[in-house]
Amino acid sequence: MPARTRALATDIDEQTGIGDVYLEGLRRAQLRLALTVLALMAAAIGGFPVLLALIPTTRTMTVAGIPLPWLVLGVLVYPAAWLLARGYVRQAERFEAEFAAIVEAGRDDG
Template structure:
């Protein structure tokens, strides 16, 4: 088969000069099951747990950054610290290079404790709610 020549091509309107509305048949979309109150409550409590974890992570990160910037500013604006040496290494380098790690570990421990506490509170809340609902067993 050969392609038709351009002079024999059908004449059509430009694509921008008309609109076509495409509509799905009425029975195309299955009915979505209605959300139960339990599912809505679970969604709310999970969202509150996520918000609590986000708030905790932002607080720990801001605290760590404030301490780090504070140490850097002390070193920058306190000239006597720049001349102090520890084993022939400037004390400012030791503080900024090695002294940051204990602060980082403290931030990690605080975050882990706070995250565990948030999850424990969420778990206790879910167990209390599930205890009152005879249709849903208590999650483990």
Template sequence: MRVTAPSTGAAAASARPSTTGDAAKGSEPESVYVRSLIRSQLRLGITYAAGFVVATALFVLAIVLSPVLDASFVFGVPLSWLLLAVGVYPLAITVAVLYARAAARNEERYRALTEAE
């Protein structure tokens, strides 16, 4: 048995007017602003991701280089494991919140530029 989409949907989808042509007809400054926003958001995402990776690696390195943490136990769990489990989540949440705020600021600046015209 084979599941296929109805053939009428394909005809209906192709009958709809394309909006890509309208977007291509947009003004030159708008397209420059959009490209700038995309580059800005990409740069922001890469920066925050790299920062998270570096901070996590430094956190793990600090735990590995401290052998006292492996000798200490809390509720039968090595303290190093507990710090790793509890420490990485706040870091991830902090990076996510900071990224969301920065991305919202970028989008607000974009809106301010496009509304000014």
């Protein structure tokens, strides 16, 4: 097995400096993704009370006999959270697949 091929895989396995750089890149990408999803959910949930405060008529609106605030906070939050969670998982898996492809490409060189 050529030295460069072994180095890429073993650097990660043996937690060498270059292996740590690869893993740190993966961790940072996943942290950025997690913070983005958290910010989107916080903006959506935190922004709704602001909307209610800025536009008073939204407080008394009803949809099919259900008050709008109850509908949004009691029902619509869950599908939104599920969609964000699903998007997070798919993107995190994509990051991991790209990372694995880089490691495998290093193993195939030579």
